[in-house]
Ligand SMILES: [Zn+2]
């Protein structure tokens with residue numbers, strides 16, 4: 530999990546700490562589909578004690594295994610996105626069971642000395658995903674007739690709709706194969 534020890538940071542207003550985090554995260558649930566990471570997610574993080582809370586800012590990078598909307602093949606989807614979140618200690622310092630950090634509009638509460646930014650990082654990643662995922666911009670997709678992946682070349686179905694002017698060529702090729 531993506532966690533930082535903020536024991537000293539949270540006692541010293543004005544202090545800033547930098548962290549390089551890395552974690553192998555469990556698959557995301559996106560529209561009912563499980564989406565795995567190819568590699569651990571990295572976060573370069575700067576956390577500043579502003580007096581109001583801990584302002585965490587950084588950059589999230591990683592690669593997801595997305596399925597192409599056209600050809601359905603898994604491909605590497607690399608992302609790099611900014612992260613910003615304010616964490617406030619639970620008022621009164623009372624211990625709250627982990628995982629119950631409540632989110633208001635501007636900040637997330639935390640308790641104890643360990644700040645776990647995993648939920649917010651996952652959320653940022655999910656929000657950044659494109660509505661349509663394509664393995665490449667001009668992915669030709671699957672043949673609507675036989676379902677073969679046109680990225681690997683023509684499947685042969687095309688010959689039925691072939692421009693009659695090209696029939697000469699078609700004959701030529703089928704003859705030359707023999
Ligand atoms: Zn594709």
Ligand SMILES: [Zn+2]
Nearest residue numbers: 672675684686
């Ligand atoms: Zn086909």
